[in-house]
Amino acid sequence: MADNPLAPAWLSAPDDANAFAQGVWPKNLHRTDDGSVVFAGVNLTQLAARRGTPLYVLDEGEVRERAARVRAAFTSAFERVGSTAEVYYAGKAFLSTEIARWVTEEQLRIDVASGGELAVVLAAGVDPARLGFHGNNKSRDEIDRAVDAGVGTIVIDSEQEIERVAAAASAHGRVQRVRLRVRSGVHAHTHDFLATAHEDQKFGVALADVERLVAGIRGQKSLEFVGLHCHIGSQIFGSDGFAESAARLIAVHARLLAGGAVPELNLGGGFGIAYTAADEPDEIEKLAQHIAQVVAAECENLDIPVPVVAFEPGRYIVGPAGITLYTVGTTKSVVLDGDGAPAQRLYVSVDGGMSDNARPALYGADYSARLVGRASDVEPVLVRVAGKHCESGDIVVDAEYLPGDVAPSDLLAVAATGAYCWSLSSNYNYLPRPAVVAVRDGHDRVIVRGETEDDLLARDVGARLSTAVPSEAQRDVDAPGPLARADRAAQGDQK
Incomplete structure (x- = not known):
């Protein structure tokens, strides 16, 4: 049949509208x-x-398979260049206690970005040492909870967080591992709301400020600086943006080595998937090989060792399943x-x-x-x-x-x-x-249990779920406070 003129250019009328496009729909x-x-x-x-x-x-099986695949792809690629890789599952994509267990059993670490996500992962029994904690506005309470729980690495996103994380670590008698999130200036080929490394946005610090801020981190006895972090965006199909961002970060990474060890480099996530038959993301193995080659070449040019390189895929693992x-x-x-x-x-x-x-x-x-x-x-x-x-x-x-x-x-x-x-x-x-x-x-x-209307009404203090006589607890909620009673008395209300 002919294409409908109202259809977008990328969408063609199918020969069989019952068929499932390979790579878009779950494999099983x-x-x-x-x-x-x-x-x-x-x-x-x-x-x-x-x-x-x-x-x-x-599909639990496909989630597990994709988690294992991405770990194998990056581990293999970086072993070829004399280093290794760590993979964190980005919990923001979809997180529950079951998901946390699945990816942990497939030997992934987990990235969380709030106190709530941290609570879910800890409830799943995940070793907190295998967690990374993100966020551009982590509250003091969230930072304290993360340090107290023993979270492996906290990503510092602003200058103010240096003091906050250091104070929490000192209060708990810990030396907290931290990374510093950086804006590399690389613009991912994605929607503006999903591109997170350009300068005019809320995440991270400018490259020009990195050396000063790392010196501040190293000046805190309760902090251990382990490396830089950058995330260039989401739903990215190729590796060029990752490669360019890695090259810029490694130049700064090399200068930081003069002041002490910098064992890691975290290049974030954002690997794209196919939502339609027109989408053609690169295979994860191809992405991993290209990024590893660029990192190795940049390190060789600067005569420095290849660090442990970390990645944070979420959508790639759970989206297609x-x-x-x-x-x-x-x-x-x-x-x-x-x-x-x-x-x-x-x-x-x-x-x-x-x-x-x-x-x-x-x-x-x-x-x-x-x-x-x-x-x-x-x-x-x-x-x-x-x-x-x-x-x-x-x-x-x-x-x-x-x-x-x-x-x-x-x-x-x-x-x-x-x-x-x-x-x-x-x-x-x-x-x-x-x-x-x-x-x-x-x-x-x-x-994850579905909600009911009763669940929604249960949060509404004024809701009446039945015509029964209110419980003692409900009468306590309904009882007027002292100011309300005084107002009533002033108005002659003798009830």
Whole structure:
């Protein structure tokens, strides 16, 4: 069929709207002869009937496999140049106690960026010495908790944090390992909100200030400076940005060696994944080899040893292993002008939206969708998958081709939602957050319980969940305080 003129240039009408694009959809997901879809051995129609929708579904086996793959890629690449690599899982992508256990069992470290993320990882039983703690505005309480817990490395993000981390470490009688986050000035080829190494943004310190600030760190008896850190952005497909950033950092790294040991260099994460068939990210092995070669060459030119190099992938590990299931509620066709002739787009509204996937609204992110409750031989049409929120920008998939008979009650899946969907979710319009279900070898289990409306109302102090007589605790909440009682007495209120 011909492409719809309303479709973006990168999206072509498929030969088969039932097919799953390789590299976009999870590797253990396939359609059976009867048209239903099985994910890691679990029938998705049956899963949705048991668990409800919207529903996040994550393949535990693929998460583990991708964690092991990225660790092997960087370890092997840096062994070839006479060093080694450490891989931290970036917990911000998606974190739960189960995820923390999976990646730890695959020998990864974990990067956290708040007291809450730290609490989750510690609740999972992860050795705090294997953690890195990030954040541009870590509170004194968060810093104290991290030091007290024995977090392996704290990333200092500003000059004020030097004193704060040093004071916490001194109070606990510890020498705290720290890195200094730096803006390398390299602009990643990504959305502006995702590019984090250019100068006009909140993270890190300027390269020109590094030597002065490292001297300040080294002047604190309770701190041990272990190296620089830089993160150039997210959803990056090639290695050139990482290579350029590494070259700039190594030049500073070499000068810092004159004042003492600098055993590590952390180049961050941001490795991209395919959200649509048009996306072509480099394989992780190719990225690792190129970055290792550049680091080794720069170190050789400066006649310094290759440091231990650390990386922080999150999206790469968990993103492709997840999908989100939705139930179609309504469909609505609109007729627009397409290159001078009428063209149609079908709006397909589902039972979730920007509350369970904020990325399209935040970044204009593109996704892929397929019917997974059945197959169809009806010619595909251009659709826009919309959510149920009171926002015109509540779009789940901006442009996709689905069978023209897509209808209410159909089961729809969106690919590559393992990262930055649950973690960015909200209760907008008072929608409860969906559950997260792990699938593996034909079995499914809930790893994060879905919320209910009662859960939401339980936080509302004024809510009444029943008409029963209030409990003693509730009467205490309702009882007027002394100022309120005084006001009532002044107004002649004798109740």
